[in-house]
Amino acid sequence: MKRKWSRWSLAAGALALSATAFAQTPAQTPPTPEMISFACAGCHGTNGGSAGLLMPSLASQSKESIVDAMKKFQSGERTSTIMGRLAKGFTEADFEAMGEFFSKQKFHATNQKLDKAKVKKGAELQEANCSRCHLEDGKEGKDDTPVMASQWLPYLQMQMEMYLTGERKMPEQMAEKVKPLSREELDALLHFYASVK
Amino acid sequence: MTLDRRNFIKLLGGASGLALAGHAAAQGKAPAVSAGSAAEIMPKGSARRVVVIGGGYGGTIAAKYLRMLDKSIEVVLIERNKEFVSCPFSNFYIAGLMPDMKALTIKYDKLAANHGIKMLHADATAIDAAAKMVVTSQGRLAYDRLIVSPGIDFMTDEIEGYDARTPEIFPHAWKAGPQSALLRKQLQAMKDGGTVVIGVPLMPFRCPPGPYERACLISSYLKKHKPKSKLIMLDANPDVVSKKGLFTKAWNSYYKDIFTYVGGQITKVDTKAKIVVADNFDDYEVAVANVIPPQRAGNIAVAAGLTDDKKRWCPVDAISFESTIHKDIHVLGDATLLPSDGGAMPKSGYSANSQAKVCAINIVALMNDKPTTELSAINACYSAVSETESVSVSHVFKVVNGKIKITASAVSPADFSIAKTEKAYGESWLKNVLTEMST
Numbered sequence: 001m002k003r004k005w006s007r008w009s010l011a012a013g014a015l016a017l018s019a020t021a022f023a024q025t026p027a028q029t030p031p032t033p034e035m036i037s038f039a040c041a042g043c044h045g046t047n048g049g050s051a052g053l054l055m056p057s058l059a060s061q062s063k064e065s066i067v068d069a070m071k072k073f074q075s076g077e078r079t080s081t082i083m084g085r086l087a088k089g090f091t092e093a094d095f096e097a098m099g100e101f102f103s104k105q106k107f108h109a110t111n112q113k114l115d116k117a118k119v120k121k122g123a124e125l126q127e128a129n130c131s132r133c134h135l136e137d138g139k140e141g142k143d144d145t146p147v148m149a150s151q152w153l154p155y156l157q158m159q160m161e162m163y164l165t166g167e168r169k170m171p172e173q174m175a176e177k178v179k180p181l182s183r184e185e186l187d188a189l190l191h192f193y194a195s196v197k
Numbered sequence: 198m199t200l201d202r203r204n205f206i207k208l209l210g211g212a213s214g215l216a217l218a219g220h221a222a223a224q225g226k227a228p229a230v231s232a233g234s235a236a237e238i239m240p241k242g243s244a245r246r247v248v249v250i251g252g253g254y255g256g257t258i259a260a261k262y263l264r265m266l267d268k269s270i271e272v273v274l275i276e277r278n279k280e281f282v283s284c285p286f287s288n289f290y291i292a293g294l295m296p297d298m299k300a301l302t303i304k305y306d307k308l309a310a311n312h313g314i315k316m317l318h319a320d321a322t323a324i325d326a327a328a329k330m331v332v333t334s335q336g337r338l339a340y341d342r343l344i345v346s347p348g349i350d351f352m353t354d355e356i357e358g359y360d361a362r363t364p365e366i367f368p369h370a371w372k373a374g375p376q377s378a379l380l381r382k383q384l385q386a387m388k389d390g391g392t393v394v395i396g397v398p399l400m401p402f403r404c405p406p407g408p409y410e411r412a413c414l415i416s417s418y419l420k421k422h423k424p425k426s427k428l429i430m431l432d433a434n435p436d437v438v439s440k441k442g443l444f445t446k447a448w449n450s451y452y453k454d455i456f457t458y459v460g461g462q463i464t465k466v467d468t469k470a471k472i473v474v475a476d477n478f479d480d481y482e483v484a485v486a487n488v489i490p491p492q493r494a495g496n497i498a499v500a501a502g503l504t505d506d507k508k509r510w511c512p513v514d515a516i517s518f519e520s521t522i523h524k525d526i527h528v529l530g531d532a533t534l535l536p537s538d539g540g541a542m543p544k545s546g547y548s549a550n551s552q553a554k555v556c557a558i559n560i561v562a563l564m565n566d567k568p569t570t571e572l573s574a575i576n577a578c579y580s581a582v583s584e585t586e587s588v589s590v591s592h593v594f595k596v597v598n599g600k601i602k603i604t605a606s607a608v609s610p611a612d613f614s615i616a617k618t619e620k621a622y623g624e625s626w627l628k629n630v631l632t633e634m635s636t
Binding site for chain 2: 027028029030031032034035036038039040041042043044045046050051052053054055081082085086087088089090094
């Protein structure tokens with residue numbers, strides 16, 4: 001049995017559209033936020049909750065942070081391995097759809113073995129240095145600032161390393177705050193963010 | 198000549214019912230499979246039911262996402278095994294880089310409990326498309342819609358001397374599990390100085406980069422542990438079919454003394470004399486032969502008459518992956534033949550995962566009389582080129598005029614500058630994708 005695509009029929013002329021074609025194949029809508037974003041879970045986990053130590057959780061990220069990151073991946077402004085290559089296959093409307101989807105997902109809490117002393121030290125540093133943009137202990141972010149809370153420590157450490165080597169560009173406000181901090185202090189900060197549930 | 202031979206496919210062994218169905222299909226008729234006298238199990242209540250055959254990369258995800266999207270649909274997942282072993286990353290195990298298959302293995306209990314999926318551990322042997330019934334080793338059960346995610350089976354008739362016992366001597370290791378263990382054991386037992394052959398079938402086959410990754414990792418094993426040994430790859434394809442530049446670079450820079458790539462299709466095997474014969478007029482005396490036979494859709498898809506006139510893959514639409522042969526039956530993953538415009542979705546685990554979600558979204562739409570949604574899908578594959586380095590290929594797929602079109606496709610940079618990072622990303626990918634399938 002052969003079924004017809006409504007689009008073919010439309011292309012052939014709406015008047016020629018047969019009733020049976022309609023009955024068999026209702027009109028298709030363009031890709032929805034779910035359709036576009038479900039595919040990301042192969043690497044980022046179901047609904048953006050990552051189980052892989054080097055993959056960020058996308059769940060509960062703000063729409064702005066997702067769109068901003070994807071645009072930078074696409075243009076190459078943000079260095080990546082596979083993400084920039086994939087981003088080139090999507091439009092800005094797709095990025096907005098991803099942002100729409102992931103911003104609505106429940107915050108993904110992780111359980112990680114962390115050094116308690118570092119977590120404590122990091123909490124103080126966060127409060128004093130980072131809390132104006134990394135809101136609610138990193139569970140939220142100002143404008144396009146991403147959610148840091150509960151991200152896997154190896155992911156956070158890898159990104160920090162990229163910031164420090166200049167491979168990833170720090171926003172100016174962040175650079176100001178990071179510069180005076182020692183390696184140990186930065187690592188304590190990352191431990192703190194990883195611990196927040 | 199090769200193409201003709203590819204078209205001539207006779208079904209491999211199996212139950213007589215399967216063979217009969219295959220013959221009927223070979224004559225161009227839909228097979229007259231009837232649900233027969235098998236007792237009905239799990240009688241359908243008032244709820245709408247989707248039955249999924251196959252708990253691999255496609256089937257688990259389809260079952261899960263159907264339940265995530267519409268709890269009013271009952272989902273039964275039929276899978277013969279209690280555990281699933283991932284083919285992706287199994288080359289690490291074969292090459293002795295993983296102590297066991299734990300990191301590759303998932304169970305179904307959490308997935309079933311978390312999403313209210315009904316598991317049926319049974320063999321699906323036939324489908325009665327008219328009566329909407331699946332016949333299993335436990336009895337028959339009714340469906341409103343059926344998803345078949347059967348993976349692959351082998352076409353071995355083109356290889357002279359290949360019989361049901363051949364894989365016990367010359368393992369394919371193209372379905373992970375005992376076959377992977379056997380190949381690993383043979384490599385470890387082999388004396389230094391032996392010849393290993395990997396036979397690559399003609400495209401299309403499951404996991405296009407897989408054989409080349411295997412060549413890298415086995416070469417790496419031999420270089421380290423048995424440096425006098427040789428590895429010969431007999432490739433039936435005119436050239437390396439995936440990530441060519443990257444694999445060739447690895448072979449030339451790391452494994453030159455061990456590895457040789459040769460064009461040639463294995464036409465004959467002799468497991469007693471330990472010889473493989475290729476159509477390049479050469480015979481190879483082997484210590485270990487990893488013969489990967491040509492492939493087609495899994496047995497159940499052929500038995501159910503879901504394959505095309507070449508009896509190989511299952512033609513489906515690019516909306517809900519519904520079969521163009523049997524209504525209300527959807528096919529996923531390696532087994533599919535999709536309408537494509539300038540590039541098919543590779544037969545990969547990631548493709549199956551992504552397809553399963555598209556299928557679930559649109560089955561839910563169809564069952565609720567809602568408009569379907571256009572496909573948007575991804576493929577991402579990591580392949581190891583050494584113990585510490587991996588490379589990747591990635592694709593984004595959309596649909597234009599009913600056909601799948603690649604909107605972006607690229608591989609890793611040729612200088613391996615990010616290969617160590619990608620090795621680590623690959624591991625995170627495995628963790629995420631298997632977690633997604635099992636929870």
